[in-house]
Amino acid sequence: MIAKVIVDIPVKETDRPFDYKIPLEFESFIQPGMRVLVPFGPMKRLGFILSIEKQSEIKNLKAISQVIDPTPVLTTELLSLGKWLSAETLCPRLFAFSAMLPAVLKGNYKKIVRINDKESLARDYPTLLDILLNKPEMEWTELLKKEPQQSDSLNAAMKKGYISIIQWIKNDRRTYKRIRYITTALSKDELMDVSSKLDKRSLKQKQVLEYFINQESHLKVEITEILKRLNIGPSSIKQLVKKGYLVETTEEVYRDPYADKEIERTTSLPLTTTQKNALAPIQESIRSQTHEVFLCHGVTGSGKTEVYLQAIEKILNMGKEAIVLVPEIALTPQMVHRFKGRFGDEVAVLHSGLSQGEKYDEWRKVLEGTVHVAVGARSAIFAPFKNLGLIVIDEEHETSYKQEEQPRYHARDVAIFRGKYHQCPVVLGSATPSLESYARAKKGVYHLIQLLERVNQRSLPEVQMVDMREELRANNHSMFSKQLFEKLQDRLEKKEQSVLFLNRRGYSTFVMCRDCGYVVQCPHCDISLTYHRKQGMLKCHYCGHQEPYPSRCPECMGSHLRYFGTGTQRVEEELTKVLPEARVIRMDVDTTQRKGSHEKLLTAFGEGKADILLGTQMIAKGLDFPKVTLVGVLAADAMLHLPDFRSSEKTFQLLTQVSGRAGRDKLPGEVIIQSYSTEHYSIIHASNHDYQSFYDQEMQMRYRHHYPPFYYLAMITLSHTQVTKVVDTAEKIADHLKKGLSSGAQILGPTSSAIPRIKDRYRYQCMVKYKREPNLLSLLKRIQEHYPTGTKNDDLKITIDLNPFLMM
DNA sequence: AGCACGCCGACT
């Protein structure tokens, strides 16, 4: 028997199956989708079994050395999904597989020193031996770094053969949480007998026996429980176990990140007529087991989630499974509670806040079939269910569903692949659907479902626009307009809460010299440095470079340096100046770095411990605070002028979403949008809650400029340390494209990227706009093969992104 | 990725 194996080396040269003999002892249980250890050249590597065959074309096959998994970690479906994904996104198949699995299952390769001849080593290089014995699994390069004075001895010992370097694969980093229990086979009388025979000094042991005598029955007890109860160390129990009076057992458990949270169970809410009408076609698709994509356009507060929940309920009753995707930032405790509350232990939650072990356990619950619903961010789309009945993608327009590294996939495309495979519906939900999806729905490719009224007839908040140019003319130079300031004051008096939203992108705090206009740039990237007040440092957000805030301008040596832009920190400062009595919670990358701090801040705000919540993107989504009656957007047009054809769409989506945060409960909400471009259609339509008009106008723009959804895009980005090399290659590639594609395709560029240099590498890009190019994938693949790209710093790098979301 | 093979420069 032969196995076709993809070997764990993520370069295109090895991105093909290799054949291996299956040793007799593995034949009975080996299956596709299992990971194996195989010899590859001089090394041993992990690999994924694609298939098992009778024979092979290749002679002199090597044999699989080890089978790692007792059961497959990739289902047949996921194996073929991996093949499709690597073909569609032009990435090695290994990357596709890795994206589907939790991080703990990835191979961990190390080179370590093995001692061959301990005696000689002890004689000739005793200090070296000491070090090696102390740190037996130390990585070889690490060892050289930490013990540079030993490098001579190391080399000499190596030459003499006392030691050698071997490759070490921690092929299984799976960790299991185990609970240790203590129990006893003895009866109470026997225990008392034992206790009386113990040495007088064994007080602690007697205590332990006492504890068991007083137990109701011979139940097993958690060891930590006993230690805590009796306030003793583990040694006395160990003694008793050793003597055979007590028995220790261990049991493997899932780590449950939500174990210590009490979540109240909920039941289905009665649906409004609109909700019922929305649910009906989805249920029909479920019932008839046909694949269909639904676009559920529901305004904020229209009760989309309840529709999802009841569709899932139906799935569970049929014994099937469901995946629910939510954007990472919307994966708030509030959202999780809703699903846990309805389905309890049926739900696995997968998001970046979990530890590696926790993620593995949640994933394992899916694989082992102990849960039937997976709620998670983008990568949860790969949840290894075998009997999928429904996939929901909430906030469908979110750009975080597109992965920006290999494999550059969009969760929506994967969802549709899986939906077709399982013949089940895919539901895309949004208050502000992406133009691509809405256009498809209008064409009838997707089934459009509308939920255009809020439940309980609550009205959408009133939105007021403020032209900041007029504020300037009225001599108001603060970042708060008169209207916003007055309303903030008003809420403060009424003891109601406000949310202030700052879109920091495009508005970071850069440092400029007021004498000569010099802006402090990163020495490695063509981008200005961002000022971090707390540390008094300037940092580059692309390469991590940092330097102290200069006292003089590096250009003209003038001393009039000043930081510009409106970071959240600056808003906070100004807020405390103008409204000193207001209690402010600031939420941005700086204040939410630590695990759990995100949740803590939100809980504090929810409990009314602050009057104003000030934050970036992350506060725009999914928050539901009844006492918030005012939402202020400080700079609505901040990202309108980014070099991205989706900037209007993003602005519209963000404004709509932020506005939805106001007036979630009985109190009516108000929204103030400050902007320098009040006449821009995305801002006007957002303030009128008018998706349709925005869609129509934006579609005209996309049509005129040949952008999606009228055209598809493919972006090729090259980078190299030398400009000439990049430009040359980019031009050659553009030529290839022009020759290989039809006249209907447009090739733009090569031009320098929006950020022309990152980490000392120059960046050029080519964009292809096309409608139908059946040859595009194979042409791009040939280009990829033709221009060797290495991983060393001075190698050329080519990235190909189909349907890019990041235009830089 | 990691290693061998292989073809050109400064040295015992």
Place this chain on the structure above:
DNA sequence: GTCGGCGTGCTC
């Protein structure tokens, strides 16, 4: 004349 640089090429 050799040791060693790292440029291609292969790994079932």
